[in-house]
Amino acid sequence: MTDLLAVPESRAFPLRRLLQPLLAARHVTLHTHVQADGDGTGSQAAVAAWLEGRGIRVSVVNPTPFPDSLRFVLHRQDLVADLGTPEADAALDDADLHLVLDTSEPGRIGGLAQRLDPARTLVVDHHPAGREVVGEVAVQDPSAAATGEMVYDLITLAGDPVPRASALGAYVALVSDTGSFRYGNTTPRVLAVAAELMTLGIDPEVVYRRLFATAPRRRLELLREALATLDSDEDGRIGWMVVPHEVAARLGATGEDFDGLSEHVRSVEGTEVALLFRETKPGETKISLRSNGAADVNAIAREFGGGGHVKAAGALVHEPAETLVPRVVEAVARALRG
Ligand SMILES: [Mn+2]
Numbered sequence: 383m384t385d386l387l388a389v390p391e392s393r394a395f396p397l398r399r400l401l402q403p404l405l406a407a408r409h410v411t412l413h414t415h416v417q418a419d420g421d422g423t424g425s426q427a428a429v430a431a432w433l434e435g436r437g438i439r440v441s442v443v444n445p446t447p448f449p450d451s452l453r454f455v456l457h458r459q460d461l462v463a464d465l466g467t468p469e470a471d472a473a474l475d476d477a478d479l480h481l482v483l484d485t486s487e488p489g490r491i492g493g494l495a496q497r498l499d500p501a502r503t504l505v506v507d508h509h510p511a512g513r514e515v516v517g518e519v520a521v522q523d524p525s526a527a528a529t530g531e532m533v534y535d536l537i538t539l540a541g542d543p544v545p546r547a548s549a550l551g552a553y554v555a556l557v558s559d560t561g562s563f564r565y566g567n568t569t570p571r572v573l574a575v576a577a578e579l580m581t582l583g584i585d586p587e588v589v590y591r592r593l594f595a596t597a598p599r600r601r602l603e604l605l606r607e608a609l610a611t612l613d614s615d616e617d618g619r620i621g622w623m624v625v626p627h628e629v630a631a632r633l634g635a636t637g638e639d640f641d642g643l644s645e646h647v648r649s650v651e652g653t654e655v656a657l658l659f660r661e662t663k664p665g666e667t668k669i670s671l672r673s674n675g676a677a678d679v680n681a682i683a684r685e686f687g688g689g690g691h692v693k694a695a696g697a698l699v700h701e702p703a704e705t706l707v708p709r710v711v712e713a714v715a716r717a718l719r720g
Contacts, residue, residue: 386570386575387538387574387578389538392523393521393532394535394539396523397506397521397532397535398539399519400504400506401536401539403479403504404433404481404504404536405436407438407477407479408438408439409438409439409440409473409476409477410429410433410438410439410441410477410478410479411440411442411443411473411480411481412429412430412440412442412481413426413442413444413445413480413481413491413494413498414444414484415445415484415485416444416490416491417446418446419452419558419641420455420554420555420559421484421529421530421555421558421559422483423449424452424455424551424553424556425483425484425528425529425533425551425555426456426483426551427457427547428530428533428534428547428548428549428552429551430547430551431545431551432537432544432545436542441461441463441473442463443462443463443464443494444462444464444494445493445494446464446637447464448462448464449636449638451592451593451638452554452638455551455554457547465492465493465497474497479503479504480499480517481503482498482503482504482505482506482507483506483529484507484508484509485507486505486509486516486517486520486522487509487514487515488514488516489512495516498516500516500517504519504520505519505521506529507520507521507522507523507532508522508523508524508526508527508531509522509524509691510522510680510689527556527560527567528558528567528572529555530551530552530554530559531552531555531556531571531575533548533551534552534575544578544582546582546583549579549582550584552575553584554593556575556576557586557590557593558593561645563576565693566675566693600633601635604630604633604635607625607629607633608623608625608643611623612650614650614653615711615715618651618652619652619655619676620653620654620655620711621650621653621655621656622656622658622659622711624660625640625658625660625661626661626703627661627662627663630662640658640660640670644672647672648674653674654676654677655672655677655679655682655717656671656673657669657671657707657711657714658670659703659706659707659710660703661702661703664702665702667701667702667703667706668696668699669686669688669696669697669698669699671683671695671697672693672694673692673693673694677714677717677718678717679693679695679714680695682695682710682714683695685713686699686713687699
């Protein structure tokens with residue numbers, strides 16, 4: 383069997399270039415996109431434990447609060463300072479290097495976009511490159527299943543053993559972005575990396591329980607409300623659910639409560655594109671788009687000012703769901719007609 387753990391050369395070359403400034407830094411701040419997910423935070427945790435082991439100071443500064451449900455992935459809670467706090471300002475001022483993980487787009491990092499000097503900012507991301515990139519040294523590789531896979535590569539290219547805390551972060555990243563090793567991005571290499579991480583002490587069942595098997599009651603109530611709105615176009619190729627702002631507000635639902643909701647829509651037989659419309663506030667709607675392969679939802683999301691991957695994308699639109707839903711459904715129908 384070929385060495386599945388070997389880093390593909392097309393990825394190794396740019397990652398080695400990024401290693402030079404990274405390992406020469408004194409204090410690195412780590413960043414990910416708004417509404418951090420398991421890949422963004424897992425990648426941050428993996429890099430944090432690794433760089434600290436090398437004697438480099440690390441801070442985690444995200445544009446929106448670090449999700450409580452993902453705190454377990456960090457080896458130290460005091461690494462985190464939310465943007466806008468004095469601690470975050472101090473870390474950003476003191477750092478000589480910034481590393482943005484799991485996005486490269488200024489529009490995805492909220493208020494951080496104004497705080498990061500591109501000349502001192504590196505990017506590691508697995509999304510297709512957008513128009514603007516936040517850092518001057520950016521490694522963007524859509525062939526990676528997760529940013530966490532690239533972080534694993536970065537550590538091994540440095541010639542370092544993968545610390546156990548880094549293994550946990552990388553594993554959480556892989557589980558999150560592959561839908562627990564079920565989506566099409568689950569390559570033989572992903573499973574080989576996951577196997578390697580297991581040998582470093584990761585217990586898949588423990589991670590599963592922390593990520594999925596416990597949820598606040600409001601999350602199931604949100605699912606019940608969302609399922610009540612389940613709808614589809616005439617031939618059932620496009621399905622969607624809508625969560626109005628008043629529902630989310632009544633339940634006290636946070637961003638992470640919505641993770642995976644669109645999978646319920648996608649699971650309906652015959653569905654080719656699944657949509658979730660979530661009003662984040664009155665007059666503002668977040669669209670999540672999931673494709674079973676027939677349509678490029680990244681292209682559709684870009685029509686509405688967003689982006690993402692071919693099979694999973696999103697957009698934030700300043701418009702109530704009521705008028706937005708028919709416009710997006712029509713755009714998807716057009717894409718499916720090809
Ligand atoms: Mn990701």
